Amino acid sequence: MSTYNQRSWFRITALAFGFAFLYVPILSLMVYSFNKSRLVTVWGGFSTEWYGKLFENEQILQAAWLSLRIATINATVATILGTCAGIALVRFGKFRGRNLLSIMTTAPLIMPEVITGLSLLLLFVALEQLVGWPEGRGMTTITIAHITLTMSYVTVIVQSRLASFDVSLEEAAMDLGARPAKVFFLITLPIIAPALLSGWLLALTISLDDLVITSFVAGPGSSTLPMVIFSKVRLGVSPDINALATIMIGLVALCVIVAGIAMARQQRIHQRELQLVNT
Amino acid sequence: MPSKLSMVNLLRAGLTYMGLRGRTAVIAIPYIWLLLFFLIPFVIVLKISFSESQISMPPYQPLVQWVGNQWSDIRLHLNVGNFLYLGEDSLYLRAVINSIKVAAISTLLTLLIGYPVAYSIARAKVTIRPVLLMLVILPFWTSFLLRVYAWIGILKNNGLINNFLMWSGIIHQPIVMLQTDSAIYLGIVYSYLPFMIMPLYANLEKMDLTLLEAAADLGCKPFKAFTSITLPLSMPGIRAGCMLVFIPAVGEYVIPSLLGPPESLMIGKVLWTEFFNNRAWPVASAVAIALLLLLVLPIVYLQRTQDRQVDSA
Numbered sequence: 001m002s003t004y005n006q007r008s009w010f011r012i013t014a015l016a017f018g019f020a021f022l023y024v025p026i027l028s029l030m031v032y033s034f035n036k037s038r039l040v041t042v043w044g045g046f047s048t049e050w051y052g053k054l055f056e057n058e059q060i061l062q063a064a065w066l067s068l069r070i071a072t073i074n075a076t077v078a079t080i081l082g083t084c085a086g087i088a089l090v091r092f093g094k095f096r097g098r099n100l101l102s103i104m105t106t107a108p109l110i111m112p113e114v115i116t117g118l119s120l121l122l123l124f125v126a127l128e129q130l131v132g133w134p135e136g137r138g139m140t141t142i143t144i145a146h147i148t149l150t151m152s153y154v155t156v157i158v159q160s161r162l163a164s165f166d167v168s169l170e171e172a173a174m175d176l177g178a179r180p181a182k183v184f185f186l187i188t189l190p191i192i193a194p195a196l197l198s199g200w201l202l203a204l205t206i207s208l209d210d211l212v213i214t215s216f217v218a219g220p221g222s223s224t225l226p227m228v229i230f231s232k233v234r235l236g237v238s239p240d241i242n243a244l245a246t247i248m249i250g251l252v253a254l255c256v257i258v259a260g261i262a263m264a265r266q267q268r269i270h271q272r273e274l275q276l277v278n279t
Numbered sequence: 280m281p282s283k284l285s286m287v288n289l290l291r292a293g294l295t296y297m298g299l300r301g302r303t304a305v306i307a308i309p310y311i312w313l314l315l316f317f318l319i320p321f322v323i324v325l326k327i328s329f330s331e332s333q334i335s336m337p338p339y340q341p342l343v344q345w346v347g348n349q350w351s352d353i354r355l356h357l358n359v360g361n362f363l364y365l366g367e368d369s370l371y372l373r374a375v376i377n378s379i380k381v382a383a384i385s386t387l388l389t390l391l392i393g394y395p396v397a398y399s400i401a402r403a404k405v406t407i408r409p410v411l412l413m414l415v416i417l418p419f420w421t422s423f424l425l426r427v428y429a430w431i432g433i434l435k436n437n438g439l440i441n442n443f444l445m446w447s448g449i450i451h452q453p454i455v456m457l458q459t460d461s462a463i464y465l466g467i468v469y470s471y472l473p474f475m476i477m478p479l480y481a482n483l484e485k486m487d488l489t490l491l492e493a494a495a496d497l498g499c500k501p502f503k504a505f506t507s508i509t510l511p512l513s514m515p516g517i518r519a520g521c522m523l524v525f526i527p528a529v530g531e532y533v534i535p536s537l538l539g540p541p542e543s544l545m546i547g548k549v550l551w552t553e554f555f556n557n558r559a560w561p562v563a564s565a566v567a568i569a570l571l572l573l574l575v576l577p578i579v580y581l582q583r584t585q586d587r588q589v590d591s592a
Contacts, residue, residue: 092305104318112530115324237431241425248422
């Protein structure tokens with residue numbers, strides 16, 4: 001058994017190093033948000049003054065509000081579009097143009113953002129010249145750009161969820177005479193609901209975070225939160241950004257943990273139901 | 280007055296029609312969206328990369344112009360000057376080579392760090408695997424920009440590492456770590472680590488462990504078993520993970536501009552500068568097309584790897 005133990009020591013060390021690497025920077029960011037000193041990394045005692053400063057900063061508050069509005073609309077539309085694409089790719093068999101749809105839903109995931117951003121901006125400019133829409137650039141163009149980027153993430157999540165559950169449930173409902181729309185709302189939707197929730201959350205966080213694509217398609221007066229953060233961070237570290245980071249990371253962690261617990265519970269109920277059916 | 284039966288039939292026919300229409304709509308809505316906002320924009324980038332710069336808004340000349348009223352009066356201004364310009368100025372070539380170098384080194388480092396982690400998760404108890412996976416994905420949910428920003432505080436001259444080393448008396452002068460190429464590697468490894476771990480984990484978790492038992496029974500040492508069984512079998516995961524890190528890393532903008540030296544040449548940064556600082560939209564478009572051509576091969580390779588995995592599953 002000695003070799004087994006040695007290997008388990010290796011595994012524990014690898015995990016410890018891996019997770020330390022992932023989490024120490026985030027934790028240091030959060031700890032130093034409570035630092036009294038203006039020099040972010042020199043400890044000058046505990047203080048929450050940067051949080052107060054943050055809420056007096058009109059520019060950051062406005063940007064945060066704009067980002068939140070864009071992110072919510074984006075997440076909702078992206079979830080609808082991404083779910084449609086996911087269902088089409090997994091459930092509709094072979095149809096004309098399926099390959100192109102498959103490529104178009106995976107390409108935005110790995111495409112360097114400078115390319116996506118530039119190409120969308122050029123589209124908006126060309127559209128404005130041709131049909132007069134969208135008028136200038138701002139919230140609308142940013143939202144469209146974000147939807148294009150994030151719907152791919154939703155598609156991938158919905159696809160994997162759809163692929164992992166049994167088609168026979170849907171087929172049984174169809175055999176019993178349920179219409180496709182009814183099957184979708186009564187059978188498919190409840191089963192893929194956790195995937196929709198995680199897709200929605202992921203679309204929300206990506207939208208709240210995107211800098212590069214947003215910078216291309218944003219207009220004057222439509223600075224989102226990442227754009228304001230980036231312009232501040234370029235000049236060096238500043239304690240109020242640490243405070244902002246702590247709030248944002250805390251909120252995201254809370255959302256993800258709550259969603260995770262909810263999904264685990266749903267999974268357990270689902271499994272219990274399956275067991276009941278089987279016995 | 281139609282009979283009851285024919286009413287039912289009519290209704291059914293109508294609903295089938297609706298069902299079919301519903302199906303078409305489910306395909307058509309995302310399809311049209313992606314065609315309009317993802318595919319067509321690339322065609323426009325291609326078009327503008329061939330047009331000439333001019334000082335106006337938008338800052339490029341139209342490719343097709345009607346100089347008169349007749350069809351024969353169409354003038355096509357196809358300008359390959361932007362691409363020739365990219366070839367002439369060695370800045371662009373150096374940027375391309377440097378981007379590939381930075382992305383390749385970072386991908387290799389990500390693999391070296393990600394593999395042991397993915398392996399350890401895949402071999403952990405089934406009950407704690409979801410928790411460990413959650414811990415890998417969680418940072419991915421928090422702001423990318425802020426995670427890169429966190430490294431500025433750690434690496435800078437009066438940052439965490441230097442402060443600690445000076446306080447403990449190991450060094451007396453701060454080591455310059457921020458604004459170096461190594462800081463870019465670190466930033467990329469840190470930001471893209473989950474992209475490497477996830478496909479590796481998916482692959483390692485599916486592996487047939489009886490193969491390793493058989494090897495052990497035949498007297499094979501664990502390390503030898505790893506190099507001759509586990510490693511070759513995990514190649515699809517390694518390929519997918521490496522491509523998922525390499526492709527976005529080549530065009531990375533935020534990490535080199537926050538952590539790298541100001542003069543660092545990355546193609547994403549060059550595109551950004553051409554577009555925002557020089558307002559040279561056609562040149563920026565040409566850079567985008569060049570970058571896209573550069574990435575076509577790895578993207579096709581990734582798609583193939585994934586198709587093969589789907590086929591074998």
